[in-house]
Amino acid sequence: MAERALFPALLFGLVVGLGFIAGGGVLTYDAYQDRTATEEVDGTIVSSTVSGSIASETYLAHIRYEYSHEGRNYTRSNIFARTEQNAAEFSSREDAESFIADYPEGSSVTVHVDPDDPSNPYLAYETRLRNWAIFSLLTLLGGTLVGFVFREIRGMP
Numbered sequence: 001m002a003e004r005a006l007f008p009a010l011l012f013g014l015v016v017g018l019g020f021i022a023g024g025g026v027l028t029y030d031a032y033q034d035r036t037a038t039e040e041v042d043g044t045i046v047s048s049t050v051s052g053s054i055a056s057e058t059y060l061a062h063i064r065y066e067y068s069h070e071g072r073n074y075t076r077s078n079i080f081a082r083t084e085q086n087a088a089e090f091s092s093r094e095d096a097e098s099f100i101a102d103y104p105e106g107s108s109v110t111v112h113v114d115p116d117d118p119s120n121p122y123l124a125y126e127t128r129l130r131n132w133a134i135f136s137l138l139t140l141l142g143g144t145l146v147g148f149v150f151r152e153i154r155g156m157p
Contacts, residue, residue, distance in 0.1 A: 016142075016145055017141070017142040017143070017144070017145030017146035017148075017149065018142060018146060020138040020141045020142030021138070021143065022142075023138045038112040038113055038115075038121075039113050039114075040111070040112060040113075041067050041068065041069055041111050041113050042067065042109075042110065042111070043065045043067035043108070043111035043123075044065060044066050044067075044107070044108060045063065045064070045065050045104060045105050045106060045107050046064040046065055046075065046105065047062070047063070047105055048061070048062070048100040048104065048105060049061075049062050049100070050093060050096040050100060052090075052096070057091060058090075059089070059090045059091070059093050059095070059096040060088065060090075061087060061090065061096045061099045061100045062077060062087045063077060063088075063103045063123065064076070065077070065103075065109055065111065065123065067111040069113050069118040070118065072118070074118065074119060076121055078121055078122045079122060079123050079124055080122055080124055081112070081122040109123060111123060
């Protein structure tokens, strides 16, 4: 009787656990698509600056660059794929300045261009710690829930 009452909770745990694992997989697949669905073209850094203040505790690294794709010239400021934000956010001015140090004015840069939408490029893959932490947490939670469910099912008569 108690086993029957426990079954919905176990089923819920299994579904949620598998959902977490699937969510981690989707994040990984999206990152893979970002890396493989673009063409690399040469670009030039037009400007790289840092804005922000101690009061806001947020510093933004802004990078503008020029590139050409199929004979058309573009000037953009997208830094990361799949984001509307045209700046990289940091909690310290030193981190923001360290980031833009890789993109000095006038330097050559590789621009990643979607051949279907060349006006929406990016410079860097966003493989920040936050993304890996989310993926790891989802996979860990999912694996734990699935493991718990199977352990409980084994213990049922």
